[in-house]
Amino acid sequence: MTDTSDSADRTEHVVVVNDEEQYSIWPAERPVPAGWHPAGQRGDRQACLDWIDEHWTDMRPKSLRQALGRR
Template identity: 60%
Template sequence: MTTEEQDTGLYLVVINDEEQYSLWAAERPLPGGWHATGQQGNRTQCLAYIKETWTDMRPLSLRQRLQA
C-alpha cells in the first residue's frame, strides 16, 4: 500500500488570485492569498478535480497579457 493510499485526510482544493490550484489540509487555516473552491475530499479525489479543472497552467496575469 502506498503512502497516498494510506492517506485518509480531508483536503480542500484551493485557488489563488493567479488561478493556480493546490491541495490544502481541511483542518488547517488557509494561507494568505488562497481561497477554497468548494471542492473537498480525499487526496486522490482532489487531485483528480484539479487535473480535470486546471487545463491551462499559465498564471492568469500571463494569459491576460497575451490576450491584450
C-alpha cells in the same frame, strides 16, 4: 514509525486557488493560507488532485494569459 503517506491520503483536503488561478490542495483541518481561498472541492487527497486535473486546464498564471490575450 507511522506511514505518513498513507495517513496523508486519508486526510480530508480542500482544493484552494489563488488570484492567479493556480490550484493546490490543503489539509481541511488547517486554516487556508493567506492569498488562497477554497475552490469548492473537498475530499481525500486523490479526489482533490483528480478534480484539479479536470478543472485546471491551462497552467499559465492568469496575469500571463491576460497579457498574451491583449496582443
